[in-house]
Amino acid sequence: MITSVIKLAAEATKNPLIPEPYDMFWSSVVFVILLAFFWFAILPNFKKNLDARADAIEGRLAAAEQAQAEAAAKTANIEAEQAEARAEAAQIREAARAEGAAILAELKELAASEAARLTATAKAQIEAERQSALVSLRTEVGALAIDLASSVVGASLQNDKIAAGVVDQFLADLEAGDKAGKK
């Protein structure tokens, strides 16, 4: 009892700044184990893993970027082709329009000449018909005149005096006409 009290009293003056030998020993053990563990087991893998992941992510990003660039190039290509096709179509349309205009002009010209031709033919025909009408009129007028004359002559034969005058006049006219015709 007394010894334990003395022991307690002696221990009560322990200085916490002075380590016990066993304290130093176990502390060193703890430190060495943990240092070796982190140094050789954990940190190399940790750095390697982080680097690997960074590489992988960067690689994937690069691949994605490339794919995007490719897609963009493809889109640009398609757009260029489209523009080309559109330009070509416009050109073709323009050419067609020009051709159409030319054809139209040609047709107009053709129609005009045809119309002129038709007009000319019609005029000629009308002239011919007029001539023939004139000719037939003249003959008919002659016949009519003869008819008229004969009827007039027929009716007035009783009146010798008038008949003789008309016949004389007629004959004189004819003579005058013959004279003019001979001339």
Place this chain on the structure above:
Amino acid sequence: MGGAHCKSPQGRKLAPTQEYKLLAKTYGLLQALTSAEESGNGFHAPSIMEFYPQIVAFEGTVFALNRIMIIRLIVVAVLLVVFTLWAGRVRKAEKAGQLVPSRFQLMGEISLNFVRKSIAHEQLGEKDGDRFLPLLTTIFFTVLGMNITGIIPGFNIAGTSVIGLPIVLAAAAYVTFIYAGIRKHGMGFFKASLFPAGVPPVFYILVTPIELLSTFILRPVTLALRLTMNMIAGHLLLVLCFSATQYFFFNADGIMKAFGAGTFLFGFIFTLFEMLVAFLQAYVFTLLTTVYIQLALADEH
């Protein structure tokens, strides 16, 4: 890097006064502790003997085991198991070509990256930061793991509250920053440390002893003491709060029992506070080690 360069001279000037204060405080605390006596009446006042629990095995040898040593070994085992599981998970994910990390994987990465990026790379740059990363990582997780047992029910004492481990860690930091300096500048490291450039030679009579004291003696001492004293103080506060609670609830009579609620509340608040301190001390220890290495590597002192 640039910021650290600019800050360092000021830090160096401030450091000695802070360190003297810390030492003075420590001495006061020790005085109070060693004179503390068992007050009887069922109230168990915390004393320095809290940190010397009964030896349970190998008594009298350097292999002697007590509760705190066993807690340390358990912490080591937990760290080994957790990080080995984590590394296994990482390997598996890598093999599966899985780029998106799982939650567990991410947590490990965040904590390892905290030391790597926020402490090592920030102060030392990427190349030197990675060079000294094993020591810095070990210090951070050892201190954090050992500190946190102070508030884990069943353990209730920090593995760093006995000075041996802080001494070992501080010694490792000390050896490392001197090694870094010698490796970079040869013997010029000591010359640059003890005879700072830009000081008139006459003042070396005054400056050199101060530099010697602050750089080569106080740095490791304060590293170890700051950590140990924080953990000792934290533990004693918690013991005080909870043993007072126990006393008020079960030994005091009448209205006095009500005080127990107050002391319990204090105990709860200090437990949360200790959580913060555990992390903060791990951060500070690691950061200071890094800063010391950075100062040793710096071209102009």
